[in-house]
Every structure is written in C-alpha cells, then in structure tokens.
Amino acid sequence: MKLEKAKKLLIILLVAMLCVAVVIMAADAMALPGFILCIGLLAAIVVVHLLYIRCPHCSEHLGRDWGEFCPHCGKKLQEENTDNL
Numbered sequence: 001m002k003l004e005k006a007k008k009l010l011i012i013l014l015v016a017m018l019c020v021a022v023v024i025m026a027a028d029a030m031a032l033p034g035f036i037l038c039i040g041l042l043a044a045i046v047v048v049h050l051l052y053i054r055c056p057h058c059s060e061h062l063g064r065d066w067g068e069f070c071p072h073c074g075k076k077l078q079e080e081n082t083d084n085l
C-alpha cells in the first residue's frame, strides 16, 4: 500500500472509531458491541500505522511525523501524480 493511501485509510478508520465512540456514549444499549467494534478499529489503526506509514525510499517508520520529507533519509515523501488528493 502506498503512503498516501495508508494515510487516507488511517483517517477513515479514525473517523469511524470516533463515530462509534459517540454512538456508544449516546446509546447505552450499544455499549458492548460498540466497545468491541472500537477495539477492532483501534487494532486496525495500529496495524496500518505500523505496517504502512513508512518512507517509500528508506522504508523507515515515520512515527507521527507525516511531513513533506522523511525524518530519516530526508527525501521527499510525496510521490509524483498525487495532486488529486
């Protein structure tokens, strides 16, 4: 998976997790299945983050630094032809 796709997927998963959290707080009846879904989404976020948030050049993990340049090798992270974000 490309870095840009992984970033988009992470944001989608985060928003989904927040939505589930809001539903859990609003409706007590959904507490247990909602909580399990929340944990599942959190696990997916961690997996995507660890596996795919990496520099396309040196493959080092980027951590929380999603800037324009890799903090390890200093190369530009954004690939060409990705201006349709």
Ligand SMILES: [Zn+2]
Pocket (backbone or CB within 6 Å): 055, 056, 057, 058, 059, 060, 070, 071, 072, 073, 074, 075
């Ligand atoms: Zn790098």
